Structure formats: structure tokens, C-alpha cells
Amino acid sequence: MKKQLQLGILAIALVTLGLIACKPKNMTSAVTGDAALKAFVAPGQYDEFYNFVSGGFSGQLAVYGLPSGRLFRVIPVFSVDPEKGWGYSEETKPMLNTSHGFVPWDDSHHPEMSQTDGEVDGRWIFLNGNNTPRVARIDLTTFRTAEIIELPNSAGNHSSPFITQNTEYVIAGTRFSVPPDNANGDVPIDSYKKNFKGHLSFISVDKESGEMDIAFQIKCPGVNFDLSHAGKGPSHGWFFFSCYNTEQANTLLEVNASQRDKDFILAVNWKKAEEYIAAGKGRKESVNYAHNIWDEATHSGTSEMRKEVLVLDYEDFDDLCYMIPCPKSPHGCDVDPTGQYIVGSGKLAALIPVFSFAKMQAAIAASDFDGDYLGIDVLKYESVLHGEVKRPGLGPLHTEFDGNGNAYTSMFVSSEVVKWNIESLEVLDRVPTYYSVGHLCIPGGDSRKPFGKYMIAYNKITKDRYLPTGPELCQSAQLYDISGDKMQLILDFPTIGEPHYAQAAPADLISPNSVKIFKIDENMHPYATKGEKESKVVRDGKKIHVYMTAIRSHLAPDNIEGVKVGDEVYFHVTNLEQDWDVPHGFAVIGANNAELLIMPGETQTLKWVPEKSGMFPMYCTDFCSALHQEMSGYVRVSPANSNVPLRSGLGDTAPVSGE
Amino acid sequence: MIDVNKISNLSKGLLVLAAILFVGTIFLPFWKIDLIAPQYPEGLALLIYANRLAGDVEIINGLNHYIGMATLHTEDFVEFSILRYILGFFVLFILVTAIIGRKKLLYFLFTSFLLFGLLALGDFYRWNYNYGHNLDPTAAIIVPGMSYQPPIFGYKQLLNFGAYSMPSSGGLLFIGTGLIILFVLLYERNVFKRFFKKKTSLAASIIGVSLLTLTACGAPGPRPLKVNEDMCAYCKMTITEPPFAAQLTTVQGRQYLFDDITCMAGYRKDNPDLKYDQFYVSDVCNTAVFINVKEATFLHSEEFRSPMGGNIGGFAYLDSAAVYQAKYNASPISWNDLIK
Numbered sequence: 001m002k003k004q005l006q007l008g009i010l011a012i013a014l015v016t017l018g019l020i021a022c023k024p025k026n027m028t029s030a031v032t033g034d035a036a037l038k039a040f041v042a043p044g045q046y047d048e049f050y051n052f053v054s055g056g057f058s059g060q061l062a063v064y065g066l067p068s069g070r071l072f073r074v075i076p077v078f079s080v081d082p083e084k085g086w087g088y089s090e091e092t093k094p095m096l097n098t099s100h101g102f103v104p105w106d107d108s109h110h111p112e113m114s115q116t117d118g119e120v121d122g123r124w125i126f127l128n129g130n131n132t133p134r135v136a137r138i139d140l141t142t143f144r145t146a147e148i149i150e151l152p153n154s155a156g157n158h159s160s161p162f163i164t165q166n167t168e169y170v171i172a173g174t175r176f177s178v179p180p181d182n183a184n185g186d187v188p189i190d191s192y193k194k195n196f197k198g199h200l201s202f203i204s205v206d207k208e209s210g211e212m213d214i215a216f217q218i219k220c221p222g223v224n225f226d227l228s229h230a231g232k233g234p235s236h237g238w239f240f241f242s243c244y245n246t247e248q249a250n251t252l253l254e255v256n257a258s259q260r261d262k263d264f265i266l267a268v269n270w271k272k273a274e275e276y277i278a279a280g281k282g283r284k285e286s287v288n289y290a291h292n293i294w295d296e297a298t299h300s301g302t303s304e305m306r307k308e309v310l311v312l313d314y315e316d317f318d319d320l321c322y323m324i325p326c327p328k329s330p331h332g333c334d335v336d337p338t339g340q341y342i343v344g345s346g347k348l349a350a351l352i353p354v355f356s357f358a359k360m361q362a363a364i365a366a367s368d369f370d371g372d373y374l375g376i377d378v379l380k381y382e383s384v385l386h387g388e389v390k391r392p393g394l395g396p397l398h399t400e401f402d403g404n405g406n407a408y409t410s411m412f413v414s415s416e417v418v419k420w421n422i423e424s425l426e427v428l429d430r431v432p433t434y435y436s437v438g439h440l441c442i443p444g445g446d447s448r449k450p451f452g453k454y455m456i457a458y459n460k461i462t463k464d465r466y467l468p469t470g471p472e473l474c475q476s477a478q479l480y481d482i483s484g485d486k487m488q489l490i491l492d493f494p495t496i497g498e499p500h501y502a503q504a505a506p507a508d509l510i511s512p513n514s515v516k517i518f519k520i521d522e523n524m525h526p527y528a529t530k531g532e533k534e535s536k537v538v539r540d541g542k543k544i545h546v547y548m549t550a551i552r553s554h555l556a557p558d559n560i561e562g563v564k565v566g567d568e569v570y571f572h573v574t575n576l577e578q579d580w581d582v583p584h585g586f587a588v589i590g591a592n593n594a595e596l597l598i599m600p601g602e603t604q605t606l607k608w609v610p611e612k613s614g615m616f617p618m619y620c621t622d623f624c625s626a627l628h629q630e631m632s633g634y635v636r637v638s639p640a641n642s643n644v645p646l647r648s649g650l651g652d653t654a655p656v657s658g659e
Numbered sequence: 660m661i662d663v664n665k666i667s668n669l670s671k672g673l674l675v676l677a678a679i680l681f682v683g684t685i686f687l688p689f690w691k692i693d694l695i696a697p698q699y700p701e702g703l704a705l706l707i708y709a710n711r712l713a714g715d716v717e718i719i720n721g722l723n724h725y726i727g728m729a730t731l732h733t734e735d736f737v738e739f740s741i742l743r744y745i746l747g748f749f750v751l752f753i754l755v756t757a758i759i760g761r762k763k764l765l766y767f768l769f770t771s772f773l774l775f776g777l778l779a780l781g782d783f784y785r786w787n788y789n790y791g792h793n794l795d796p797t798a799a800i801i802v803p804g805m806s807y808q809p810p811i812f813g814y815k816q817l818l819n820f821g822a823y824s825m826p827s828s829g830g831l832l833f834i835g836t837g838l839i840i841l842f843v844l845l846y847e848r849n850v851f852k853r854f855f856k857k858k859t860s861l862a863a864s865i866i867g868v869s870l871l872t873l874t875a876c877g878a879p880g881p882r883p884l885k886v887n888e889d890m891c892a893y894c895k896m897t898i899t900e901p902p903f904a905a906q907l908t909t910v911q912g913r914q915y916l917f918d919d920i921t922c923m924a925g926y927r928k929d930n931p932d933l934k935y936d937q938f939y940v941s942d943v944c945n946t947a948v949f950i951n952v953k954e955a956t957f958l959h960s961e962e963f964r965s966p967m968g969g970n971i972g973g974f975a976y977l978d979s980a981a982v983y984q985a986k987y988n989a990s991p992i993s994w995n996d997l998i999k
Contacts, residue, residue, distance in 0.1 A: 034944045034979050258799035329799075348800045394819045414819045415697040435698035464700045484978040 038481050039491035041068040046511075049443050049504045051456065052111045052125050053477065055079075056498030059106040061127050061138060066443070066454055066504060067479055069493025077136045077145045078106030078129045082594030086145075089596055090570065090605035091525075094303035095292045098132050098150050107131045109158060109500040110227075114205070118165035118232045118339075118448030122509035124210050126161040126170050133157030135172055135203060137210055141513045146294045149212045152287035152309050153180045153199040159225035159241055161203075165232045165448065169270070170203040170212065173225030173241050180219070181287045192250040196222030199311075200241065202270060211293065216277050216310040218268065220321065221374040222248055224257070225266070226331050227398070232448050233339030235357040237271035240342050242330035246373065258348060262325040262381065264373065265333055265344050267360065272320055273312055281317075282310035297524040299602050315375050322364060323373050324355055325381040332398035336407065336422050337448050341386055343407060345396040352396050352409055354425060356386040387425045392418045397438060398501075400445035402452025402482060410437040410457060417457055417480070419487060431487040433478055435461040442482070443504035451506060455480045455487065458499035465492060475499060516580045518601030525603035527572035532556045537648040544569045544646070550584035550598065551576040552625040555618065558633025559654040562646030565613055565639055571596075574603040585621030588635065595621050610637040665760045670843045674757035674765075677839040678750050680832050685709055685746045687829035690783070692809050694719065695821035705731070706827065709742040726818065727798025728790055728807060738782060745775065753840070762847055769844050772837055784811055881906045881939040881949035882914050893922035893929075894967055901946035902972060903965040910934040920957075921969030924998045938994075940973030943983065948975075952994045956980040960989030971997065 041047050047065025055062055059079030063072045080087030080096065087096050087104055096102055106129035114124045124146070127136045133154040139146040151157055151172055159173030177198040179185045187195045197219050204215040224245040231238035246263045249256030276282065285308070292303040314321050324342070332345035342355040362368075363383040370380045395413030402408065406428065409418050415436050419429040439458050443451040457478045466474045475498050479491040520530055529535050529547040535556040538545045544567050549556045555573075563569055573586045577600040587595040588608055596604045610616065619632035638644040647655040666674075687708075694703040694715075706714040711733045720730040733739055749772065756768045791808025794801075802818065809815065809822040816822075826834060845851060884906070889898045892915040898904055905923040906916050911934065917923040920940055927935070939949035940957075955973040958980055963970040971992065974980035983989060 034976075254799060255797055259797060350802050432697055435700070461698050463698065481978070484976050486976055488976055 035481075035488065035490040038488075039067045039069065039479060041065065041070070046507060048507060049451070049454065050507055050510055051441070051443075051502055051504040052113070053441075053458070053495055053502040054108045054111050054127065054500045055496050056109065056475075056500055057107050058497030059108050059129070060497065061108065061111055061125070062496045062499075063143065064477075064493070064495075065507075066456070067481075067491065069477070069479060069491050071496075073143055074496055075138055075143055075145065077127055077138065078103075078108055078134065078148070080104040080594075083597070085594050085596045085604060085606070088594035088606070090607055091300040091603075093301075095145060095148055095294060095301040097292055097303035098134065098290045099152075099288045099305070100132060103132045105131075106134065108136075108497075110160065110162070111501060111503045112161050112163050112170070112446075113503045113505060114167040114210075115163060115165055115447055116167070118236075120444050120447050120449075120503070120505045120509065121167075122505055122513070124167075124205075125503060126163065128157050128160040128172065130157055130175070133160075133172070133174065135161045135170055135212065137170075137205075137212060139210070140510050141515045142296070143514070144294070146210065146296075147212055148290075148292045149203060149214065150289035150291070151199075151201050151214070152289045153178070153197070153217060153219075153285075153311075154201065156224075159200075159228045162228045162230060162239075163205075164230040164239070164270070165236050167205050167207075169215065170205055171228060171230070171239055171270075172201040172203065173228055174198050174200070175224050175226065177222035177224065180285065182285050189250050192222055193248045196248075196250075198222055198225055198243075200225070200239075200268065202273070212291075214289075214306075214309055216273065216282050216312060218273060218320065219311050219313045220266065221314070221376070223264075224253075226329075227333050229333055229335045229342075229446060231335055231339055231357065232337075235335060235339040235342075237269065238357070239268045239270050240324075240333050240335065241266040241268065242326065242333035242344060244329040244331075258329055260328075262327050263329055263346075264323040264378070265326045265330060265342065265355070266376070267322045267324055269320055272317075276312055276317060276320070277310060282312055284308050285311050295524075296518070297522060299518070299523065299525050299604065318377070321376045322360075323376050323378040324360065324384055325370070325378060326353060326355075327351065332396070332409075334399040334401075334407075334446060337401050337403050337450055339448070341422055343399045343409070345398060345409060347395055347397055347412065349396065350391070350394070352389040352392050352399075352420075353381075354386040354389065354422065355384050359386065360384045389418075389420050389425045389427065392420065392427060393430065398440055400440045400442040400455065401450050402442055402445070402455075403450035404452055406452075408440055408442065408455055408482070408487075410440045412436055412438065412460070417455070417487065419482075429486050431480060431489060433457045433459055434465050434476075434492070435459060435463055437478075438499075439501040441502040441504055443506065445504075451504075453481070453483050454504075455482045456502060456504070458495070458502060460498070466494065477502075517578055518599060520574075520576060520578060520601045523574070523601055523603060525572070525574070527570070527605065528603045529572065529574045531576070532650070535648075535650070537562075537646055539646050542567055546571045546648070548573045548586075549576050550574070550586065550620060550631075552582070553620075553627035553631045554650060555586070555620065555631060555633050556650040557648035557653070558650050559636075560634070560648040561636040561638075561655050562644045563610060563635055563637045564642060564644075565610055565637060567610065569608045569610065569635075571606045571608065571618075572603055573598055573606070575600050577601070582624060583622045584624055584631075586618065587621050588618040589616050597622060610635075613637045613639045613642075664762055666762055666765055666843070666847050670765075670847055671757045671760055673839055673843050674753055677836045677843075678753040678757065680839075681746070681750050681753060681836045683832045684829045684836075685743050685750075687832065688713065688827040689829040689833070691825060691827040693823040693825075695823060696819050708739075709746055709829065710739045712736075722820075723807075725798065725800050726805075726807060727795030727801070729793065729795075731790075736786070749775070753836070765840075765844060765847060769840050772840055776833070776837060780811065787811065880937070881908060884916060884941070884946075884949075889916045891916065891918040891922050893917055893926040894919075896966065898966075900966050902941055902943045903963070903969070904941045904946070904949075905973075906939045906949050908936040908939075910936045919965050919967035919969040920971045920973065920997065921965075922967055924969075927998060942975040943972040944974060944976070944979045950975045955994070957992045957994060957997060958984055958987070958989035959992045960987040962987045963989070 049066040051064040051066045053062045061075045076086035112126045113120045125138045133151040137147040154174040155178045156175030158175035161170045177196040179195045200218045202215045203212045223243045226242045228241040245257035294301045326344035328346035328348035330344045331347045334343045368383045369377045393411035393414040397410045397412045399409045420427045437457045441456045462476045474494045481488045529549045536547045575584045575598040591608045598604045616635040688706040690707040692705040704714040756764045791806045807817045814823045898918040905920045938952040
């Protein structure tokens with residue numbers, strides 16, 4: 001009997017154990033042995049590639065090295081940066097001017113490098129401002145923002161800034177359709193279908209200077225333009241935009257913009273648009289937008305308001321735009337290196353459609369249409385389809401290319417990257433990402449000549465990948481070696497802001513052109529002080545201009561008296577150094593401002609309005625030399641009605657009172 | 660005088676124990692559904708108590724709305740308001756059966772307990788079915804033909820989530836209580852004695868059934884190597900060099916380790932009737948993992964000097980194999996040639 005009891009208990013225990021033992025294990029990291037070696041760049045050695053990563057809601061652009069993942073620089077673009085004085089110095093303030101006035105922040109998503117003949121040329125990199133629609137051009141000789149242009153008739157500048165193969169145009173599609181700027185915007189929101197329009201901006205880029213100008217806009221139906229890419233090679237002359245919310249919903253888009261089985265990729269024949277513009281078919285519309293440009297000679301930015309833009313209305317032309325049906329709210333809209341295929345990534349779709357440019361041309365020639373969408377001819381899905389990648393994963397977002405006939409698509413929902421063959425549409429490999437990958441980047445991966453050695457995945461969630469830092473966790477990228485048949489994860493590295501798209505290029509393309517100093521003789525700043533002897537303090541009514549120089553290890557002048565409460569003091573600081581890597585900083589106590597960070601040969605201006613009398617130290621903030629701590633001075637501030645004379649100097653020339 | 664209508668003291672004791680155990684079902688979670696997805700490394704769990712839902716209900720509701728699943732709310736389930744009373748009733752029922760001790764009452768208890776259990780399972784299935792199938796037609800993500808009904812027992816992949824459903828502590832107590840009552844019933848019906856008389860090995864059958872549940876999960880993958888501890892299943896030597904280690908698994912879930920890839924090949928040749936599942940080898944570049952031979956690249960070089968002189972190394976990546984090939988003057992060899 002005892003034996004029976006024991007057996008009974010044993011049986012119960014075993015059954016219970018059996019039930020518990022089956023639980024599947026969660027995924028674990030798949031880093032393998034030689035990964036560390038592949039990502040290792042020895043101290044003092046250079047990386048092979050530059051990686052320019054959008055800063056997301058930081059509004060900036062970060063520069064990393066690959067394969068090390070080391071952060072080199074955060075280039076301030078759309079957001080103020082007190083560390084570098086960007087948006088705080090008098091010279092940089094105009095760069096952030098818009099039709100809404102000074103806007104100190106933006107959300108930057110997509111960098112795109114300039115190209116020549118479809119290959120990255122390392123001259124400039126363009127970046128979108130998503131919130132207050134703008135496009136910036138960053139000069140890759142100085143790694144600084146050289147120009148920012150605002151976009152009229154636009155909102156949520158997301159489908160931007162993608163370029164044509166010779167950087168003829170930088171193109172920007174509006175994510176939020178809105179009533180045009182010259183129309184009354186004060187209309188009921190639910191009049192979306194009637195009053196809202198989506199504008200596509202074609203910004204020309206000067207071949208020499210890089211200066212941007214809005215050549216024309218195409219007025220399209222009110223939908224959401226998400227991403228875009230230019231045709232190249234055979235498809236050069238066309239531009240492709242993914243659109244969602246073709247339902248034209250104006251509320252609860254999460255549901256109401258996800259209803260149609262197919263949204264569209266809008267194919268635009270921009271060569272045709274150029275012809276129409278040349279033939280004078282564009283309508284001049286009155287708008288108001290800022291064009292801000294940096295002058296390297298004066299070390300200053302200027303902002304100009306522009307009042308007009310040329311607009312082509314899609315309704316007036318029937319051979320300008322065509323719609324390619326694309327499943328479920330497409331995000332990525334990517335053209336392969338040969339220019340023959342267009343890959344749509346329906347973020348809610350369970351497959352990846354690949355469209356053939358040749359078939360599209362044939363279908364257009366044969367007028368093989370499937371009705372129209374608000375007056376735009378809709379091509380038949382089957383007629384333009386090269387094929388579908390079946391069961392790629394869940395939530396396809398964005399595709400990059402390795403130049404060897406393979407495509408790599410990020411899968412947001414299933415947190416993986418899937419490698420597939422463009423011709424055969426066969427899935428070749430898949431690797432997990434940690435976690436929820438957004439964009440991918442392969443050096444030159446959206447150009448005609450990718451460098452298919454590395455792929456970087458930019459993730460939206462990091463969860464347990466790094467030491468926790470409170471509720472706001474580290475943002476991250478993951479580097480994969482794609483030189484073999486199998487993708488291999490070799491490095492995780494943290495990023496600033498939230499990384500969206502990125503660009504990468506071989507270091508040799510960019511590093512030889514990097515500027516080391518600005519020549520002091522060429523400094524055309526109106527308040528430049530080209531030698532210590534020229535340093536002075538000048539009163540102009542309530543304004544005081546301090547012509548100051550900085551050289552190791554003193555500021556000239558370093559004693560200033562006669563400043564009164566309520567004066568506007570402008571410290572124009574010229575860094576007299578002509579040596580590599582000797583910036584000087586400048587700060588003054590209590591300034592409701594930031595510091596200046598002045599490169600060799602450059603002049604920058606800090607405005608300071610003292611609000612009380614007393615003694616105000618100032619000093620160099622960039623550790624410049626052994627006597628950096630000595631590089632300081634004083635400003636004496638007297639009451640508004642005081643009669644202390646305005647005097648300044650350094651050493652022998654310093655004001656003497658004899659007290 | 661023994662009353663044949665009454666149950667034994669042992670049975671009474673067991674029933675009292677069952678009643679005590681059963682009290683736990685009122686307070687402990689009955690069922691647990693684990694949701695597993697890469698971006699939730701910490702895991703998501705839905706706990707079902709007798710009177711409420713708990714765990715990551717809000718997060719799960721937030722996720723489910725993409726696919727148009729109805730949101731889960733404790734107050735939507737009428738069961739939660741009455742289940743605790745029914746469970747309490749059964750505690751009393753079991754105790755009363757133990758005290759009165761009449762066999763007929765015991766049979767009645769068992770029947771009603773079984774019916775209740777099945778009914779509850781049926782109800783649970785019905786809810787799962789409804790939640791998994793009644794989807795909002797306007798949902799953002801609609802995968803044709805896809806439904807999201809979680810399993811009652813075990814694992815099922817639902818889009819990007821793996822759902823693993825199993826009874827939790829309360830559910831296990833429920834099952835345990837049922838098994839005790841069953842045991843008491845069988846004992847009182849002298850089933851065991853009859854079994855023993857027939858010389859049927861009760862032990863064997865019970866353990867057999869139990870083992871079946873243990874292996875029901877399917878064959879496991881390879882296990883990590885314990886260097887200087889594991890023994891080669893073929894040459895019986897201790898495994899000391901991880902780069903050349905190999906491992907095979909059988910359909911029954913057994914794992915055999917080898918110190919040399921040629922030892923694994925030899926073992927396979929000598930035991931042609933074993934039901935093999937998978938073959939694995941160490942990645943020479945990363946001995947922390949075993950890779951499936953289907954995904955491995957093999958190189959042969961006399962300079963490898965593997966323990967049993969097979970001199971064959973497995974590599975997970977072609978490019979790392981290329982490095983070794985050049986460095987050691989190695990020649991590639993396929994798995995099929997290797998096992999010839």
C-alpha cells in the first residue's frame with residue numbers, strides 16, 4: 001500500500017515536471033568568436049568608413065567611424081548646441097531662422113550624401129528637418145552646416161532629402177498634407193479631401209558652390225508622403241515616393257489610414273517636369289520661406305526671406321505622375337543599384353513587392369491602367385511587378401543594397417534583417433536585431449556603387465542590451481559583417497538622439513579634404529581682429545563692441561572697464577592661432593547665453609547684456625595650453641549713470657587707477 | 660467490522676490533504692500565458708486567477724489592438740465573479756466526503772470534479788477562440804487567414820509572438836487535487852490490487868506515462884560542452900579540446916558528445932539503427948556554440964592536430980574558414996564526404 005502511495009506521488013510529480021520543462025527559451029545574443037576582431041580598430045588607427053547618422057529628435061547629425069562604432073563628432077544642424085555656440089553666437093543665429101522666426105530645434109531623420117554619376121562623392125551631406133520643414137546642406141570639408149532652406153507648402157518634411165544621381169536636385173515630399181501657404185489654412189480639419197494638398201519640392205543644387213534653390217514644386221493630392229528615392233541609370237529622370245493615408249483620413253490615422261489593401265508609390269517623371277517648367281507652365285505662387293546660408297569668408301550666416309515658388313499642379317498634366325499600387329502603407333521606397341528595380345516596403349504587409357522600371361515604362365506606353373486615383377493614372381499591379389519576396393518576415397521597413405545583386409530589408413515587427421536576391425526574390429539569410437530595427441545602412445547602399453562590406457541596423461528599442469540608465473535608455477546601432485554569405489553581428493554601439501537613416505562612405509573619399517584651420521588673412525568678418533594690436537573696445541550708443549583676440553594663453557583685451565548696466569556688449573573673439581587643433585572657447589559669468597567655440601582663424605560673437613554692476617570674469621573654455629587656466633580676464637560693470645570711462649587693455653596697456 | 664461502503668482512513672487523510680491543497684486554487688494564478696518576442700527580452704505574461712486577470716494585461720492590450728483583438732478586462736468575464744465560490748464549494752465538498760467517508764459520495768465528488776474541470780477547460784477554450792478569431796475588420800495589420808487563438812497547453816507562434824500557455828500554481832494544484840481524488844477512487848475500487856495480481860507492472864505503466872509527458876516537447880538541441888569532464892561517446896576519452904568537439908542528438912532527445920568530428924562519424928557508422936535527429940560541430944572560431952553540420956563549412960589540414968587525428972575543423976562563417984584555409988594550408992571537405 002505504501003508502495004502504491006509513493007508511486008502515485010511520483011507520477012504526479014513527474015507529470016508536473018513534464019509540463020513545466022517544455023517552456024521554450026527566449027532568444028539569446030548570437031555574437032560569435034571572431035566578431036571582436038572584425039570590429040577592432042587599434043588605438044591610433046583610422047576607421048575604414050565614415051558613418052553619418054541622423055540624430056532623430058536631437059535634430060543633429062552624428063559622425064561615427066566604421067567598423068569601430070566610435071563617435072567622432074556631433075554636427076549641430078537644426079538644434080541649438082550651446083557647446084559649440086550654434087544658435088547662440090550672433091553669426092549662427094540666422095541659420096535657424098524660419099518663416100516662424102527663430103526655431104531652436106528640429107527632428108532630423110534622413111541624411112543623404114551628394115552623388116556624381118550615381119556614386120557618392122563625399123562633398124556634401126543633406127539632412128531633413130522634419131518638424132518645421134527644412135533641408136540642410138552640410139559641408140564635408142568643415143563638417144559644418146553650410147545652408148538651410150525652408151520648404152513652403154509643406155509640413156512634416158519626412159520624404160526628404162533624397163537626391164538625383166548627379167545631385168541635380170534634392171527632393172522633399174511633405175509627410176503631412178496641408179492647405180497651400182497662399183490659401184486660407186483656417187478651414188475645418190475634416191475638409192482634408194477638399195483643401196489639403198501634398199507638395200513635392202525639387203531643390204536644385206549648384207554644381208560648384210552647392211547652394212540650394214527651390215526650382216519648382218509639384219502639387220499633388222493630399223496624402224502622406226513617407227520616403228522616396230531617385231531613379232538611377234536607366235530610371236534616371238524619375239523619382240519614386242511611397243505614400244500612405246491614401247484614404248485621406250484626418251483623424252485616428254493609426255486605424256483610418258490602414259484600411260486600403262494597397263496604397264501607392266508615386267512615380268514622378270521629373271525630366272518632364274523640367275520641360276514644363278522650361279516651357280513656362282509653372283505657376284508662380286506667393287509664399288514665405290527662409291533661405292539661410294553660411295559664408296566661410298565672413299564666418300557668418302545670413303537669412304533671407306523668399307516670397308515666391310514655381311508650382312506645377314498635377315491636375316494640369318497627365319504624363320507627370322503615375323501611381324504604382326503597393327501593399328499596406330509603404331514606408332521604404334528603394335531603387336536598386338542597377339536602377340531597374342523599385343522595392344516597396346509595406347510596413348503592414350506580409351510580403352515585399354519589387355517593381356520593374358522597364359515593365360513600368362511598357363505599361364505607361366501601352367496605357368495599361370487600372371483606373372485613376374484622384375486624376376492620377378494607376379498602373380496595374382501585376383503589369384509592373386517584377387515579383388514578390390514571399391514570407392520575408394513581419395513589418396518590412398527599408399531596403400539597402402550590397403552591389404552584388406542582394407537586398408537587405410529591415411523588419412520592424414519581427415526584429416530582424418532579411419537578405420534576399422533581387423533577381424530570384426529568394427530569401428538567403430536572416431539575422432535578429434536587438435530590437436525593432438528601423439532603417440539600415442550599407443556604405444553607398446542607396447547609390448549605384450555600394451561598398452557591401454558592412455551593414456548597420458539602427459534600432460528603435462534597446463531594452464536589456466546596455467546597462468540601464470533610468471527610464472530613458474541608450475539608443476543604439478548594430479554593425480553586421482556582410483562580406484560572407486551569412487550576415488554576422490560584430491558590434492553594438494550607442495548613438496545620439498534616435499537614429500533613423502544614415503549614410504556611410506569610404507574614409508579616403510572625405511578625410512583628405514578635411515579643413516584644418518581657417519586662414520586669418522582670408523577672414524572677412526566685419527569685426528575680425530587680425531592682430532593683438534588691433535584689439536579694442538568701441539562704444540556705439542548702448543552697444544559696446546569688444547574686438548578681442550585669443551591666442552595661447554591670453555585674451556586681448558583682458559581688462560575692460562566702463563561697461564554700464566543695460567549696455568549690449570558684443571564680444572567679437574578672433575582666434576589668432578594658425579595651428580591644427582587649437583580652438584579657443586569664450587565664456588563670461590552670468591551670460592544668458594552659451595559659450596563660443598572658435599576655430600583657428602575664425603571670428604565669433606557672443607552677445608551679453610549685464611543686468612547688475614560688479615566684477616565679471618571671463619575665460620577660455622577649451623583647454624588650449626599649459627597656461628590655459630591663466631587665460632582669463634575681467635569686465636568691470638558700473639551702474640547705468642556712472643561716469644567710469646570706457647577703457648581696456650592687456651598687460652602694460654591695462655587700465656591703471658593707482659589705487 | 661469493516662463497512663464496505665465506507666472509505667479507509669488513508670483515503671480520508673488523502674482527501675483532507677486534497678482539500679487543503681485545493682484552498683490554494685482560490686488565491687493562486689490558475690493559468691499563465693507567456694508571450695515571447697525578440698523586443699520583449701524580459702517577457703510578457705498574462706496571469707489568470709480565479710477572480711481576475713493579472714500580469715502585463717495593459718501592455719498586451721496595447722499590442723493586440725494592432726491586429727484588432729478585443730482588449731482584455733477582468734469585468735468582462737462573468738466567471739471571475741463566481742469561480743471562487745465554486746472552488747470554495749469544492750473545498751467543503753472534499754472535506755465533507757472525507758468526514759462522511761461514504762464511497763458513493765466519493766464517486767459523486769469525482770464525477771462532479773471531473774465535470775467541473777472539463778467545463779472550465781471548455782470555457783477557457785471558448786474565450787481563447789473568441790479572442791483569437793473575433794478581430795476588428797478595420798485593424799491596421801490584417802494577415803489573411805491568420806487567427807490569434809492562444810493554445811491551452813503548450814506553444815504556438817502567433818505572428819511575431821510565441822505564445823506559451825500552461826497551468827500555473829493554482830492550475831497545478833487543481834490537477835494535483837484531481838489526481839489525488841482519482842488515486843483515492845482507484846484505491847477504494849481495489850484497482851491497484853487487481854493490477855498487481857495480474858502482475859502488470861503498475862510502476863512501469865505510471866512511470867512510462869510520466870516519461871512520455873517529459874519527452875513530449877520534442878528533441879532538444881545540443882547542450883553546452885563541459886570541457887575536461889564530458890567523455891567522448893565513441894573513443895571514451897575525456898574531451899579536452901573544444902574546437903574539435905562534436906555532438907549528435909537523437910529523436911528520443913539524447914545527446915552524445917565526441918572529442919573529434921571523425922569520432923562522431925565513426926559512431927554514426929557503428930550505430931546505423933539509432934534514430935538520429937541532428938549533428939553538430941564546434942565552430943573552431945567560437946567554441947562556445949555548437950553549429951549544425953548543415954550550416955558548417957569543413958576544412959581538413961594535418962596542421963590542425965585534432966585529438967583523434969581526424970584533423971577536421973568546422974566553421975560557422977565562410978570568411979573565417981577562408982582565413983584558416985590559407986593559414987593552415989587546409990582543404991575543404993563536405994559533410995557527406997566526411998561520413999562516407
